[in-house]
Amino acid sequence: MQRERSMKRKRRRRGIKDMCNRHDCEIPPDLMIEILIRLPTKSFMRFKCVSKQWSPLISGRYFCNRLFTCVTRQQQQQPRLYMCLVAKDKHCVLLSSTSPDNTCFVLVDQDLSIPGYFFASVPGLLCFQFGTKACIYNPSTKQLLTLPSVKSDITAQQGQLKTTQYYIGRDPVNDQYKLVCTILIYSKLVANMSSEHWVFTLEPGGSWKKVVPLGNYHPHAPATAGRSIDGVVHYLAWVDLYKCAVVSFNIRSEEVTTFLVPRKIWDVPVPALMMKADLIEYDGKLAIFSHSYLKDEGLVELWVLKDAAGKKKWSNMSLVLQPCQRHLVHGIDLIVKGTTQDGKVILSPLEMRSQFYILCYDVQNNDLRKVEITGVPRLWLHKECNFDLKFMDESESFIYLEI
Numbered sequence: 001m002q003r004e005r006s007m008k009r010k011r012r013r014r015g016i017k018d019m020c021n022r023h024d025c026e027i028p029p030d031l032m033i034e035i036l037i038r039l040p041t042k043s044f045m046r047f048k049c050v051s052k053q054w055s056p057l058i059s060g061r062y063f064c065n066r067l068f069t070c071v072t073r074q075q076q077q078q079p080r081l082y083m084c085l086v087a088k089d090k091h092c093v094l095l096s097s098t099s100p101d102n103t104c105f106v107l108v109d110q111d112l113s114i115p116g117y118f119f120a121s122v123p124g125l126l127c128f129q130f131g132t133k134a135c136i137y138n139p140s141t142k143q144l145l146t147l148p149s150v151k152s153d154i155t156a157q158q159g160q161l162k163t164t165q166y167y168i169g170r171d172p173v174n175d176q177y178k179l180v181c182t183i184l185i186y187s188k189l190v191a192n193m194s195s196e197h198w199v200f201t202l203e204p205g206g207s208w209k210k211v212v213p214l215g216n217y218h219p220h221a222p223a224t225a226g227r228s229i230d231g232v233v234h235y236l237a238w239v240d241l242y243k244c245a246v247v248s249f250n251i252r253s254e255e256v257t258t259f260l261v262p263r264k265i266w267d268v269p270v271p272a273l274m275m276k277a278d279l280i281e282y283d284g285k286l287a288i289f290s291h292s293y294l295k296d297e298g299l300v301e302l303w304v305l306k307d308a309a310g311k312k313k314w315s316n317m318s319l320v321l322q323p324c325q326r327h328l329v330h331g332i333d334l335i336v337k338g339t340t341q342d343g344k345v346i347l348s349p350l351e352m353r354s355q356f357y358i359l360c361y362d363v364q365n366n367d368l369r370k371v372e373i374t375g376v377p378r379l380w381l382h383k384e385c386n387f388d389l390k391f392m393d394e395s396e397s398f399i400y401l402e403i
Contacts (some may be wrong), residue, residue, distance in 0.1 A: 087385045118388035120168045167226035169233040169251040177202040193219045218258045227279045241272040278336035337389040
């Protein structure tokens, strides 16, 4: 009986195959794309293995853009908060949660083990640094891509230190993602500095290419994470112990520029050792969020760059926390972790144990609130570890990673 059923199934499959051969059942590419974009995005990596025709179709930029359009029409996805925890034994865990924009409690609902720690993110892609190498992770496709190391042209001499820092940005005109690598050689107290920059385009055949700085360039030590605004990656850096600069890398033109920040912004004796500040995007403009006196006096200074292309004019705003909120920051060393979609500045403690939380600072209304992060695995609650936080809208990019 079973043998007869097996023979019937084989004859049925042969009949279907013969019919396809006689009538040419090949599905047109446009129709195939319309079918695929309605399937779960997490399955695309498996679909690439179906045939030689499907692999380039799913990897293509047209398919990714069409998929993004379809998803955004169907639903308005909330941005997600990603938290990376790295223990001293190099054990790492990546946790994903819903956005804290509209709730005071964030529930971690994913546990993704990825090596390294955050250095930057762009819509759709999370970036990690593992030693001197950079890794790119796409939460939509679950792809993890490790880039080759940069073969630096500068060498540390005896008594000097060498560091590598990565940044990522997107060219909105050509729809290209690029990584920027800043390599620094320096002596103690950021003396005798020498720095160089390399760029890597995330596309098949991509490789590291050295960037030639423009005439106003200053060798520098990167001090903050990168902030990408309108196709330009910015970060703060120290030229020496008393001079700070904004470093800008144009993703499209691949030009790096530096300009010094006015001394009046750094109201501390030795800025490079005592200043606490970071770059944020404020009302569509680049701004410096200075919080050196936040934990002791509840004071924040916001410096907004009004004339980025011309004379580099800065406007200033001083904010003092409400008395009922001073306890949230008193005696606590904080670090800026970026901004939410509606412009709130994300602050987190430098050290966290047993309780994980962030602070959301509404600069417009001078309002600070605490957001608790629940759901962290128990083994991490009392473990000494480093951590990082990033906001990202997963629906904004379904790019297939390939080099």
